[in-house]
Amino acid sequence: MPAQTDPSHSDGALVMRARNGDRQAFGELVSRHQRRVWLVCRQYLGADDADAATQDSLVKAYTSLSSFDGRSAFTTWLTRIAINTCLDALRRRRREGFRIEEPDDREGESPLERVSDVGAGPEDRAIQRQAVSRLVACERQLPDRQREIFRLRFYAELELEEIAEALGVHVGTVKTQLHRAVHRMRRELGDVR
Amino acid sequence: MRGHLDNHEIAAAVAGLPLDEPATEHLAGCLSCNRQVTALQRLTIERRRQMADEAPDWQTQQEQILSRLGDSPAPRSARRWMRPALAAAAVVAIAVGVGLLQQPNGVGPSQEIAVEEILAEADALLEDDSIPGFEIIDPRIEDPQAYVGNGVS
Numbered sequence: 119m120p121a122q123t124d125p126s127h128s129d130g131a132l133v134m135r136a137r138n139g140d141r142q143a144f145g146e147l148v149s150r151h152q153r154r155v156w157l158v159c160r161q162y163l164g165a166d167d168a169d170a171a172t173q174d175s176l177v178k179a180y181t182s183l184s185s186f187d188g189r190s191a192f193t194t195w196l197t198r199i200a201i202n203t204c205l206d207a208l209r210r211r212r213r214e215g216f217r218i219e220e221p222d223d224r225e226g227e228s229p230l231e232r233v234s235d236v237g238a239g240p241e242d243r244a245i246q247r248q249a250v251s252r253l254v255a256c257e258r259q260l261p262d263r264q265r266e267i268f269r270l271r272f273y274a275e276l277e278l279e280e281i282a283e284a285l286g287v288h289v290g291t292v293k294t295q296l297h298r299a300v301h302r303m304r305r306e307l308g309d310v311r
Numbered sequence: 312m313r314g315h316l317d318n319h320e321i322a323a324a325v326a327g328l329p330l331d332e333p334a335t336e337h338l339a340g341c342l343s344c345n346r347q348v349t350a351l352q353r354l355t356i357e358r359r360r361q362m363a364d365e366a367p368d369w370q371t372q373q374e375q376i377l378s379r380l381g382d383s384p385a386p387r388s389a390r391r392w393m394r395p396a397l398a399a400a401a402v403v404a405i406a407v408g409v410g411l412l413q414q415p416n417g418v419g420p421s422q423e424i425a426v427e428e429i430l431a432e433a434d435a436l437l438e439d440d441s442i443p444g445f446e447i448i449d450p451r452i453e454d455p456q457a458y459v460g461n462g463v464s
Binding site: 141144145148149152153156157160165169172173176177180246247249250253254271272273275293296297299300301303304305307 | 318319321322323325326327328351354355357358359361362365366367369372373375376377379380
């Protein structure tokens with residue numbers, strides 16, 4: 119893959135070429151960003167739906183390239199499209215009465231104490247899976263915005279500024295919501311002094 | 312020397328938010344506080360790893376996306392298709408303005424100014440990149456004097 123630091127292969131250059139109908143250039147953009155878009159979609163939808171939403175998002179991005187004005191980074195613009203695509207899908211599912219299954223809760227030991235530093239044998243992996251299930255259950259208890267920001271930060275690994283721009287909020291709001299989400303997660307998971 | 316980080320500071324550290332210098336220094340040297348910070352981080356790393364296992368085949372996904380583009384309209388500059396429409400709208404607006412000027416009861420200075428503004432906007436609209444269908448084929452067409460004495464038909 120050509121170095122992205124080469125100006126002729128930057129996202130901006132590829133966007134210009136794709137705007138003029140260069141499908142290969144758009145293919146390169148897809149290759150660069152599809153994982154990231156999928157990770158964002160995965161924070162809103164299950165794995166299969168995230169794949170469909172990723173495809174929808176990137177196709178939408180192609181047909182909307184003329185509206186990308188370069189004021190934000192291409193990745194941020196793409197993230198915003200992905201989030202809107204996922205929210206549309208969720209609204210459709212809600213209208214159709216589709217319910218999302220909740221992972222089982224687990225009593226007892228704090229999940230934070232169950233995650234080992236070393237990826238050991240099957241038993242350790244099973245313990246880790248249970249701890250993660252508990253993590254997911256606690257996430258679902260968060261207020262919607264806190265959960266959204268928590269997932270975009272920790273799982274989609276977006277920077278705070280990017281989250282702010284994609285959600286249309288101030289970065290200070292993102293920091294506050296993220297801080298509250300983490301604090302609450304730690305309390306729910308049982309690792310608070 | 313300050314004591315252990317409180318819960319809010321640990322939450323900030325977990326989230327990757329900045330801490331004040333004393334807290335940062337304490338965290339660098341305190342195993343207990345570090346364990347507090349990394350515990351939730353390790354869980355999220357494991358969760359992220361699980362998600363990565365669910366990822367689709369990227370090559371297949373890319374092919375599916377590109378095959379769908381065949382049905383999608385090619386992206387065009389929004390300004391390209393808008394300019395002829397806007398130019399046409401400007402012509403209509405000018406015509407309306409001229410019509411107003413020709414009203415039997417006359418026209419005041421404010422309506423004359425409005426026509427000038429419309430013409431100025433139309434000029435500004437047309438002076439940028441060429442508009443498909445509005446290109447000047449031969450500059451001499453705009454200058455009748457160019458034909459005088461040239462014998463050019």
